[in-house]
Amino acid sequence: MSEKKASVHWEGGGKAGQGQISTETEALQKYPYGFASRFGDDRKGTNPEEILGAAHAACFTMAFSFAADKAGFATERVDTTASVRLTQQGEGFLIDRIALTLKAKVPGMDEATFQKLAADAKANCPLSKALAAVPEITLSATLVQ
Structure with missing residues (x-):
């Protein structure tokens, strides 16, 4: 049996807010994401x-x-x-x-x-x-x- 973890920290509201995604292995560590990287053309973050x-x-x-x-x-x-x-x-x-x-x-x-x-x-x-x-x-x- 295996269990892996990821976490998100979010600050601010909907469109203006910014989040950070981290994984247990640290493959992603406080990696940014937000409205622009999900629905817009921001290539600095993920989604x-x-x-x-x-x-x-x-x-x-x-x-x-x-x-x-x-x-x-x-x-x-x-x-x-x-x-x-x-x-x-x-x-x-x-x-x-x-x-x-x-x-x-x-x-x-x-x-x-x-x-x-x-x-x-x-x-x-x-x-x-x-x-x-x-x-x-x-x-x-x-x-x-």
Whole structure:
């Protein structure tokens, strides 16, 4: 069993406020975020959707690599991008889509096995399961030779 922690400190109100995100491992330490980094063009801070995308991509990638190992294939290179879309819904917001894009080099693996393992990893990684309320999670998987 594993339990990881992250914390946020926020000062000020809604649009004018500023927050800092920290993680137990200190990978993020008082990392800034706020309205402008979430809804505007501030590239100095992060936002919850970007962090969620990174977490989902990391979890899915690891699940795919483990599945390839179990099937007898060593992954040489696996690159994943997760695009998280936040849309306005009434007075609030909703994450309505996460698009995973996988490019992997797995020597000896055929296309059918690759697509099956990628789809299984998408369905079964812990973050995909936790994000089951997202209406659309897509996967585009490319086997690189």
